[in-house]
Amino acid sequence: MASLNNCTVSSNSATYYDGGSSGGTLNNCIVYFNNAPSGANFGSTPTFNYCCTTPQPANGTGNFTSAPAFVNPAVGNFHLQFNSPCINSGVNTFAPGTVDFDGNPRIRGGTVDIGAYEFQSPTSTISYAWLQNYGLPADGSADFADADLDGMNNWQEWRAGTNPYDAASLLKLSTPSRSAGQVTLTWTSVANRSYFVQRATDLNTPTSFSVIQANIPGLPGTTSYTDATAPASGPVYYRVGVQ
Structure with missing residues (x-):
């Protein structure tokens, strides 16, 4: 099976089923707005890791279903808007090469974006999808705040996968x-x-x-x-x- 890294698969259609993807492994990819007579954006067998797609995949991890916020998909412009949840939401180890589909630097803000195009001027270093999930601003003003006073700021909570509003949710070593x-x-x-x-x-x-x-x-x-x-x-x- 093929693997796709940092690809944008959008606005495709299939004759029968699986408009966007029918198999393989997709990492750091956007698979959205694809269709088939069955209504399927993708099939049941692909594995998605840190992808923007819908519905939530059964296989893989780190995925979210929020719309990618393309600049203008109607005319084939699949660049990311400034508020796209795909910004800073991928995994760097899956990022191929050093440039995106435009030839611009592949990683800006410390963490690779999801999809073929890298947003070149992010204002936060945190995953925009994570920030939006917790209702936090993406302008960088909340990156180092600690709302639950657990000693971990929002950047650390994001890296650890913990809840920034729950003081009991933190990376903590127990007594050995x-x-x-x-x-x-x-x-x-x-x-x-x-x-x-x-x-x-x-x-x-x-x-x-x-x-x-x-x-x-x-x-x-x-x-x-x-x-x-x-x-x-x-x-x-x-x-x-x-x-």
Whole structure:
């Protein structure tokens, strides 16, 4: 099956079914306003990751159904308007090359946009879809606010996949447990994030921390990791981050 990265599939029609996509994997793509006699924008088998499409796909993660807010699709202008939810809403690892379909820089604002065209002057560094979902402005004024006073600003809440209005929804490491030379860590987590664990034996300098495990898939609620190579004696410090 084929894979599509940072593509815009819109205003297509099919003779029978699956107007936009009938299979494969689509990452950072817009699949919208396609049609077929069955009424299907896409079929039941594609996998969508961080895409703008409707209805909500059964396969994949990070997708949303808000309309992409094209500049003028009626005349084939599928660039993004300044308030498009697709701005900053993709995943950089899926972004091919360094330029978009126009030849402009592919990533502006730190995070790749969804679709073939990159909006060149975003005012926020946060996913516009995430901001709109929580009723937050996309002009950058709320990026570093902390409405629920949990110690995580909105940019950090977005990166962690937590709720900016819920003080109990945050990335937090619980007290580690130590037994038989091993240390078990547990932290609050979500399912569509990956985490890394760092360890240090002193706090004299920030560089004293080093990564001991990366690409830990997040689980709903909490995720745990056991450090089997923890120092046998003396202090040891840990921190957990989102990749």
